[in-house]
Amino acid sequence: xxxxxxxxxxxxxxxxxxxxxxxxxxxxxxxxxxxxxxxxxxxxxxxxxxxxxxxxxxxxxxxxxxxxxxxxxxxxxxxxxxxxxxxxxxxxxxxxxxxxxxxxxxxxxxxxxxxxxxxxxxxxxxxxxxxxxxxxxxxxxxxxxxxxxxxxxxxxxxxxxxxxxxxxxxxxxxxxxxxxxxxxxxxxxxxxxxxxxxxxxxxxxxxxxxxxxxxxxxxxxxxxxxxxxxxxxxxxxxxxxxxxxxxxxxxxxxxxxxxxxxxxxxxxxxxxxxxxxxxxxxxxxxxxxxxxxxxxxx
Amino acid sequence: xxxxxxxxxxxxxxxxxxxxxxxxxxxxxxxxxxxxxxxxxxxxxxxxxxxxxxxxxxxxxxxxxxxxxxxxxxxxxxxxxxxxxxxxxxxxxxxxxxxxxxxxxxxxxxxxxxxxxxxxxxxxxxxxxxxxxxxxxxxxxxxxxxxxxxxxxxxxxxxxxxxxxxxxxxxxxxxxxxxxxxxxxxxxxxxxxxxxxxxxxxxxxxxxxxxxxxxxxxxxxxxxxxxxxxxxxxxxxxxxxxxxxxxxxxxxxxxxxxxxxxxxxxxxxxxxxxxxxxxxxxxxxxxxxxxxxxxxxxxxxxxxxxxxxxxxxxxxxxxxxxxxxxxxxxxxxxxxxxxxxxxxxxxxxxxxxxxxxxxxxxxxxxxxxxxxxxxxxxxxxxxxxxxxxxxxxxxxxxxxxxxxxxxxxxxxxxxxxxxxxxxxxxxxxxxxxxxxxxxxxxxxxxxxxxxxxxxxxxxxxxx
Numbered sequence: 001x002x003x004x005x006x007x008x009x010x011x012x013x014x015x016x017x018x019x020x021x022x023x024x025x026x027x028x029x030x031x032x033x034x035x036x037x038x039x040x041x042x043x044x045x046x047x048x049x050x051x052x053x054x055x056x057x058x059x060x061x062x063x064x065x066x067x068x069x070x071x072x073x074x075x076x077x078x079x080x081x082x083x084x085x086x087x088x089x090x091x092x093x094x095x096x097x098x099x100x101x102x103x104x105x106x107x108x109x110x111x112x113x114x115x116x117x118x119x120x121x122x123x124x125x126x127x128x129x130x131x132x133x134x135x136x137x138x139x140x141x142x143x144x145x146x147x148x149x150x151x152x153x154x155x156x157x158x159x160x161x162x163x164x165x166x167x168x169x170x171x172x173x174x175x176x177x178x179x180x181x182x183x184x185x186x187x188x189x190x191x192x193x194x195x196x197x198x199x200x201x202x203x204x205x206x207x208x209x210x211x212x213x214x215x216x217x218x219x220x221x222x223x224x225x226x227x228x229x230x231x232x233x234x235x236x237x238x239x240x241x242x243x244x245x246x247x248x249x250x251x252x253x254x255x256x257x258x259x260x261x262x263x264x265x266x267x268x269x270x271x272x273x274x275x276x277x278x279x280x281x282x283x284x285x286x287x288x289x290x291x292x293x294x295x296x297x298x
Numbered sequence: 299x300x301x302x303x304x305x306x307x308x309x310x311x312x313x314x315x316x317x318x319x320x321x322x323x324x325x326x327x328x329x330x331x332x333x334x335x336x337x338x339x340x341x342x343x344x345x346x347x348x349x350x351x352x353x354x355x356x357x358x359x360x361x362x363x364x365x366x367x368x369x370x371x372x373x374x375x376x377x378x379x380x381x382x383x384x385x386x387x388x389x390x391x392x393x394x395x396x397x398x399x400x401x402x403x404x405x406x407x408x409x410x411x412x413x414x415x416x417x418x419x420x421x422x423x424x425x426x427x428x429x430x431x432x433x434x435x436x437x438x439x440x441x442x443x444x445x446x447x448x449x450x451x452x453x454x455x456x457x458x459x460x461x462x463x464x465x466x467x468x469x470x471x472x473x474x475x476x477x478x479x480x481x482x483x484x485x486x487x488x489x490x491x492x493x494x495x496x497x498x499x500x501x502x503x504x505x506x507x508x509x510x511x512x513x514x515x516x517x518x519x520x521x522x523x524x525x526x527x528x529x530x531x532x533x534x535x536x537x538x539x540x541x542x543x544x545x546x547x548x549x550x551x552x553x554x555x556x557x558x559x560x561x562x563x564x565x566x567x568x569x570x571x572x573x574x575x576x577x578x579x580x581x582x583x584x585x586x587x588x589x590x591x592x593x594x595x596x597x598x599x600x601x602x603x604x605x606x607x608x609x610x611x612x613x614x615x616x617x618x619x620x621x622x623x624x625x626x627x628x629x630x631x632x633x634x635x636x637x638x639x640x641x642x643x644x645x646x647x648x649x650x651x652x653x654x655x656x657x658x659x660x661x662x663x664x665x666x667x668x669x670x671x672x673x674x675x676x677x678x679x680x681x682x683x684x685x686x687x688x689x690x691x692x693x694x695x696x697x698x699x700x701x702x703x704x705x706x707x708x709x710x711x712x713x714x715x716x717x718x719x720x721x722x723x724x725x726x727x728x729x730x731x732x733x734x735x736x737x738x739x740x741x742x743x744x745x746x747x748x749x750x751x752x753x754x755x756x757x758x759x760x761x
Contacts, residue, residue, distance in 0.1 A: 066377050067482050067531075068564070081416040085442075086358050088414045117485045125372040125383040127418065151376070157531045158484055198358045200446055201408050281358070 001183040007054045007293040009188040009261045013285035014134035016084045016091030028092040034207025041276015041287040042138045056100045057147045059189040062255025063131030064151040069117030071151040072104040084130045100146040111174040135191035152255035161243040168256040172263020190257035195219035195249035195284035215282035222249040223284035230272040235262045302463040307472045311568035312354050312422030318381040322489040325561030332559030332570035333429035347470040348438040351542045354422035357442035360408025364440040365395040373424045386424045389434035401458035404687040406593035422475035449541050454593040456545030472546045474539035478503040478567030479529035495565035502529040503567040510571050513553035513578045519544035552577045630699035633692050634658035637748045642696045650700045652757040657688030669750035682723035690731045702761045707737045711756040717743035
């Protein structure tokens with residue numbers, strides 16, 4: 001069996017506003033559009049991945065928050081409706097997706113063998129979190145690929161960004177090893193924004209773009225700094241600066257997804273492609289792609 | 299009318315164990331038994347509403363209030379999914395939910411109701427209602443916790459809720475769903491291995507429960523930030539529920555408290571506490587933080603400077619006076635200071651005559667709904683309904699000081715600075731408030747009022 005591989009890693013933010021603005025048939029609310037800078041960014045990402053052959057999407061979302069280790073969905077068919085408890089006016093999404101339980105279990109087992117606290121989620125009533133749904137939909141709206149859904153272990157809450165990163169670096173290595181042994185070609189998604197300070201009011205309609213902007217200049221500076229580091233392939237520096245970024249930009253990278261994906265890709269020095277940047281209710285969001293498939297076998 | 303009250307307050311834990319597997323651990327069973335005891339106590343009252351403030355429903359856009367009359371779904375906990383599922387079908391008092399939302403807005407809060415099929419009711423609310431209110435004997439209402447809200451905002455949220463409790467004459471049970479210390483073990487444990495995560499957490503929990511058993515709810519409210527620093531993992535929301543619950547109980551420290559259970563659930567501190575409004579006789583303690591009636595925080599940050607809806611004190615107009623004392627004068631620090639040398643009201647016989655009352659707030663002189671112009675005279679957008687509600691509230695406070703009340707008002711003269719723009723909104727609030735009492739009324743259009751307000755009322759009432 002050929003070795004499995006990561007064809008690409010993506011930073012794919014999940015504000016439900018993006019799906020709302022797309023008006024897919026699965027989502028109940030109807031919009032006039034909005035957040036085009038980001039949606040066009042996702043278009044560019046989809047175009048970049050159009051001819052890439054892969055078997056499964058592996059995604060870590062900060063909106064499945066677990067405090068007792070890292071969890072993996074272990075139910076093959078997930079069919080239900082997801083209503084965002086924060087923006088229920090924007091996101092009421094009927095989903096029908098397939099989980100690659102075999103790969104999920106393989107990553108789970110590999111991480112467990114490395115001493116991590118992990119757990120399979122096998123309750124058929126479980127609802128998939130909206131972060132996973134939004135990012136997957138924006139990357140692959142056809143929903144024709146199985147996914148592996150990984151929870152966000154909130155170790156940051158209990159310990160520190162440093163400890164969270166140690167765990168996510170290990171989870172990334174375990175993910176890469178399990179993928180390699182699986183023989184599958186995988187697309188990895190880190191589902192998170194960058195700076196994450198929201199406005200606490202909403203425009204009417206929510207897609208009124210005349211009111212959309214970053215919450216503060218400091219947040220903008222941090223977002224641009226992190227994007228530049230990604231574009232320059234300075235993954236290690238991103239990890240090194242993560243504690244300050246999380247603290248000062250209230251960054252959603254505190255959920256571990258970005259550190260995890262960088263680790264799974266081997267903390268790459270290759271540059272990432274910026275497909276788009278924009279703000280959503282004040283938070284900073286970048287769509288990035290690391291085209292691992294083009295990097296060769298070293 | 300105006301006879302509603304909180305007849306019981308509860309603090310209950312949020313984890314699903316007491317519903318799904320109490321038999322697996324003696325402590326979890328004791329928590330379950332305490333839930334059952336609290337349920338019996340509620341059933342022995344004439345409660346007609348359960349109000350839930352859940353720390354497990356975070357919100358970003360202000361506060362959200364559940365207004366689906368019958369939310370139904372299957373709840374699975376994000377961490378404890380292996381314990382099973384909870385099918386819920388709840389009965390929500392939608393009239394109260396909508397009124398609370400309006401009251402929030404009237405007090406300057408960002409607020410909205412949610413009513414969507416499939417909305418994920420949080421585990422804490424599901425557990426609380428499953429155990430305290432099986433079969434939906436009593437209608438409920440559920441409110442989110444805003445992740446950014448501070449004490450002032452949370453206090454005003456409770457006061458807005460109490461506006462509606464009183465207006466609708468509810469006999470309400472207020473429930474805060476929360477852990478005490480919230481640090482769980484980060485590894486799976488066997489049920490028999492459960493204990494409070496650390497000695498420090500346990501000691502703080504014991505101290506919190508000591509205060510609560512003495513009915514010192516407001517003291518816990520004032521300790522909330524310290525408690526959060528000491529024994530709370532910094533998850534999505536802070537230790538806010540005591541702010542809300544204390545304000546729901548008029549910031550009292552002399553309630554009658556009873557701790558029904560205190561046990562660990564996966565390391566966190568799980569307590570069931572009942573607080574009754576009867577004074578425990580020890581006397582109230584000093585309340586030394588500024589009490590706040592209206593929220594004037596950073597809401598409206600998306601608005602342009604020209605359309606900011608909240609007033610700053612600098613917009614409040616001319617010099618203020620202490621109300622004039624004298625024979626038959628009635629004055630209160632719960633009403634805004636006069637803009638001239640006159641009292642708030644004056645008794646004559648069995649009648650009380652109020653000086654013109656506007657919407658300005660006592661203390662900070664802010665104007666709910668926003669001023670009508672800035673300090674340079676440039677017109678601003680404002681909310682006439684919020685201003686009118688604030689006028690009625692000020693009238694009510696002055697009347698109460700005089701031993702009267704809104705339902706004894708017999709004649710009102712109203713002044714509007716923009717009849718075309720504002721009459722409809724003013725008239726709507728009138729219908730909801732004084733219109734139900736039935737005083738005679740005259741409404742006049744005038745060019746201006748001394749402060750940047752849009753409405754003022756002159757009132758005569760019986761004592």
